[in-house]
Amino acid sequence: MKRIMLWSVLLFPLSGLCQQQAPKDTVRLSDLDLKAVMAFLAKDQVKDTDVIGDFNALDAILNKDIGEEALGKEIESLDMVRDSVAFYKLVTTKPAALYQKKLLMKQAFVKEHPDSYMSLYELEDNNEMYTTATYAAAYEQLSDRLKKMHAAQRIRDRIAAWKKLSPKGQQAPDFTRKNQYGKTIRLSDYRGKLVILDFWGSWCGACRQSHPHLKALYDTYKNKGLEIVAIANENAHGQPAFAECKAAWLGAIKKDEVNWVHVLNDEGSGGIDIVKAYDISAYPTKILLDRDGKILMRVSFMLNVEMDELIKSMLEK
Template identity: 60%
Template sequence: MKRIVLWGMLLFPLAGICRQQDGKDSTAGMFDLEPELVMTFLSKDSVDKKEVLRDVGLLNTLLRKDIGEAEMIKQLQAIDREKDSIAFYNFVTTKPAALYREKRIIMQQFVEAHPDSYVSLYELDYNHGMYSADSYAIAYEKLSNRLKNTQAAKKIRDRIVHLKQIALTGMQAPDFIRKNQYGKTVRLSDYRGKLIILDFWGSWCGACRQSHPHLKELYAAYKDRGLEIVAVANENVHGDKTPLDKATANWLAAIKKDGVDWVHVLNDEGSGGLDIVKAFRVTSYPTKFLLDKDGKVLLRIEDGLNVEIDQLIKSRLEK
């Protein structure tokens, strides 16, 4: 699978991911969609492969437009990863994610512009994290009947049903009490009157932590206009229960390393309080909610790079 999963950038270096056989660096094709992925997705349907290949080519032409990839590789290669590990970490958790975010917007735009393309159907499935439950359903409804009548489309319809069941849109967010990273007792309801990003994450989650730089940008831009971020860390998602002292240490270390200076609480702090993760029906990470000033859920997303939160925050706080 060639399509890049940038969450892995926390674990492996970018240098060399786009080397040509002749040894020269190339960013062409870094974000390409492989035709085989689309054909596998459509394997239960009878489709014209030539048509699929044509549309894959159309999308890849758009994705190959250099919006900063070459400069990103140049900057990365200038960093000595052994001597300056901090600079390397800061780089791979900001630049790749920011570029990938823009490429995924291009994918969304392709779906909007090509409602009868099998590639659009694939992209709507692959890129579902860029949509809230409502916008995902709207995007699907805009597809042609030909696409909706495929077996592949059933997966998307099933996801729409699931997303609407767990979205909590319009509902009062469950209140909870925890001690924050400084040991002070806080309630979610303490922040009524503010627009709240409720961010479910974990120190172990690369995708979650790659969303931190953008959250920092949002926080800097809007915290004085009425935005607050309340982050709920779940350090026990892999079956084996992490001892509380270790979970706390991992949590606090990640907060410090990422420089995320907003409200943080630990889901399981040993107090026996409300299981926040279960109360909000969170099953994947990162998951983010946007709450209005009365504490009601405006939207829910299951991705670190979704732009709908940005747009809604802007519309609410820049009036």
């Protein structure tokens, strides 16, 4: 049976679902590409015969069925018109959970194979699964041989750049906005709580794929001292008018049932540009603040687990 890549399911457009046909194939979660690996290593003149063994080993690990076959059958059983609600719920939950497991398998491979070209490649390719601290630590665990390669410079450059962005312990810039109900709020209103700043947009499939997970996290910890303040950048893709941007924003909040604090980056009030103040260049980006409004952690991916673990450790004492 022919397979489709996970992201064709995971990042389905979140509007107009009923106009599409449900895929009838097995979902594929492994996305290794030997050509991409060799391009990454090109300046170091690495031969494909030196890579293929570890490539095949990692590919075999990632191709183990952890629920893809069952997911494919579940997708195939649904009609996107007749079962549009069930289909939407399915593609915004299960694929992401399975993909997260695959990424953790890649992280484990990197840790267990410090002298493998594939570890160097995966550290570069899946950098968003790490925080600054754990990314730097994973790089340090690589062999000296790998660290001397040209390809390794890209990782060192990224570590240096990340350390400049919202460094741990820095006071988070305050801002004032109207929330989705028209009430004026300030970030500093939430001192005394752990706060997740969630930078997203209604147009961002990956951002909205993260909502079910955030909902589960919020339901678990909202009464223990967690708040989410979501900042939507509705102009990021050149949407024309403020009224249209606001409507898309409010529509996404309602459809995804994300009932925490929401504000627009640009509401026409002349306040600070929150996106620029926090150096946001990727969506989604999530920044965790401590009870004093200082930055604890920054992640730029929908599936990072380290923030969950830190929140749990701080709120389940």
